[in-house]
Each structure stands twice: as C-alpha cells, then as structure tokens.
Amino acid sequence: MKTFSNHPQIEKLVNGDKVTLTELYKNLFPKVISYIYNNKGTRKDAEEVFHDALYQLVCRAKIKGVQINSSFHGYVFTVCKNLWLKQLNNRKKEVRNEGIFELKANEDETVKAILHQERWELFEEKMLLLSENCKALLKDFFNKVSYKVIVKKFNYASENTAFQRVFKCKKKLADLVKADSRYKDLS
C-alpha cells in the first residue's frame, strides 16, 4: 500500500500522462539540449540524459515518492544537469581505464544515478542550514583558496585556526546529514 505522496507533475509522469510528457519535451528538453551542447555533449547525449532523468524520477516516485520544493521544470533540469556532470566525470575515468572498462548493467547505473541525485539534494539542503560564515569558508576551501588568503579574508588568528574552522564546519554538515533519516537509504 502506498504510504507516500508525489508532486502532482511527477504523479502524472508516473501515470504516463502524454500531455505532461509532450509539454516536457516541448518546453524543457530544448534547454537541456542547450546545456549539454555547451558542456561538451551532443543532441544524442541530451536525449539519453533527458530520458534517464525522467525514468529516474518515475523509479523514485514508485518506491518512496518525490517531493519538490522548487519548480517542476527547474527540478527536472537539475536532475539532468547532475546526470550529465556524472557522465562527463565517468567518461574521463573511462578514458583513463581504457581497455579494462566494462559496461555495467543498466539497472545498476540507474540505481547509482538515483543515489547520486538524492545525496546531492540532501547535501545541498543541509548546506543551507549552515551559518553564512561556514558556507563561505567551505566554498573557499573547496575552491582551493589558500589558507593564507582564508586567514586574511576571515580574520583568523592563524592558519591552524582556519584549519580548525573548516574542520568544524564540515563536521557540522556531516552531523546534519547523519541526523536526517533519508541518509540511511543512501549509505
């Protein structure tokens, strides 16, 4: 028995509503093509990504429901974008492992893509709960801004203080993620 609810548009997608599908292909798909074209992809890549994104959403909707806090188009676009970035990253690895790369089963890829998307959503959601200082600090740290610059920018006493602050902010983020029941399904 179904104990969850879906965003109305997702529910229509699950039911194979042709109007919803046509609308998505007509209005959103061109944006996805444009994004993928501008990021080293082809129309064929865009077609696959768009299809995979819709299928991923249906799978998730069937198992535990999909709730969306932003616009439906914006949400589907983000799923497409994450899927494409993941594929681009995998392509780099495929080139590095040329010859020993083996194609994984499709269902495994779909499950992996779903987990990747759900973790991404969870981490982004928890990032918003951090203090502005922590967000800015983590952003700089992961953009490889040097400790020397961070010390000056954030007015810390020393590089060791900066290191401790980064560590604490990351721990805060990790604690927020662990405290969310959704993380259990993703780990």
Added chain:
Amino acid sequence: MLNDRDYQKIEAYLGGAMSSEEIVAFEKEMDHNEDLRKEVQLYDRLNHHLGKQNLDETIPDNTYTQQLKTFIQSEEGIAIEKGLRAAKEKYDSPKTKTSRINYKAVAAIAAILIIGFFGIYLSQSTSSERLYLQYYSIEDLPSVVKRGETKTKISAIVSTFRAKDYQSVIDLFMDYEKTAVAIDTSMFLYKGMAHLELNEMNDAIAAFEVMCNSRLLDRSKGLWFKALAYLKQKDIENARKTLEIIAENPQNFRHKEAKELLGKL
C-alpha cells in the same frame, strides 16, 4: 563514539596526509570499526560533493536499493521505461524528424548557395583583380613636361608615384593644387591612382571624375582609370557600366581594350 583524534585521522586519510604504514593501520581499524568506516565514507562523499567531484561508489546493500532494483527489473518498470522511450521517439519522430530533415535540406541548400555565391564572388573578384593587373599600365598615366617650379612639383608627384609612396603623392598634389597658377587636370589621374592604391575608393573615383569632366582632349583617360578602379575594387557592375561608355566611342582612350574587357566580364 568517535573522538577528535579519529576525526583528525579521517582528515589525514582522505587528504592523503598519511604514510603507507599509517594507511594500512587505519584501514585495518576501519575493518573492525563500522562507525569509523561509515564516517570516513560520509566525509569522503562530502568532500567530493563540496569539491564538485564525482565519487564512483558501489551500490550500498539496503532495503531501498533492493526495492529500486526490483522495480527496475519488474514488468511494470520495464513497461514504464519503454513508454518513456516511446514518448521520446514520438517527439523525435514524424514531425520533428521531418522538420530536422527540412533544416538539413535548408542548411544544405543554404550551404550550396553560399558556396555558389562565394564561388562566383571569389571567381569574379579574383578574375576582376586579375583583369585589373592585366590591363593597368603605369605608362597610361600622363608624362607631363612643364617648365620652372611647376615642372619640379609635377616631376616630384610622378617620381614619388613611381616610388610607390602614395600618401606623399597626395600630399604633394595638395601642395601643387594650392600653389599652381593653372592646374594640369591630367595630374588628377596620379592623385586618383594614389588614392586607389591606398584603398580610398571614393577619393579615387572623385579624382578620375575631375579628369572625365575636364576639357582635355584625352579626358576619356578618366573613364578608363575609373573602370580599372572599379575592377580593382571588384565592383563589376560599375566597371561594366563605365566600360560600356568607353566602348560607345572609338575615339575614347583604350576603346578596343574596353570592348575586350566587356567580353571577359
């Protein structure tokens, strides 16, 4: 329960700051401490997320992933996947494919037209430039014999022109124009040719027009140089019009050549 020391080790392990001995010891510790292993896994995921990098992981074995796999392999899952693919094909098919073919056809036609246009343009421009070089002769410019100071100024224009210092030709001509009691209109041909060499087409044509409108017996030289200027500038239409004027009167300078050129254009 993990302590600060454990977190320092996690940071060192993921940050690549451990020696090979420390790595072996830490991984052994993880094998016996699930909390530690899970924490390392979470920090690794967070590091990759914050660094906008992809982490290729094995699928965790839990209820959710099992449910997902079961659904994907189920008849319903396969049917939904096929349905979505069919929708994609449908969107991609009749209308869109036709329109894409049309786009291709339009693009192909456009390409042919562009190639054709530029082909004609290039061949015309190449040939018109070639014709200009073939028919232009510096010897057609007047050799002027004057006396006194005027002679000096005109000689300076001619010799400077032959030395291909075209800007100086124009400067010298301006000086000559200001100071000469009576202008030798044929000198406008030097001025015009100097402008033409400097790609100042309007000034060139204006100078040749002065010659054309003069009362000199050989004023039709102005027409000939005007036609050559249009050829050099790949203005076939105006070149042809000017040559047709020359061809009307056998008394005109280079009448025969003008007719030849018309045949070649």
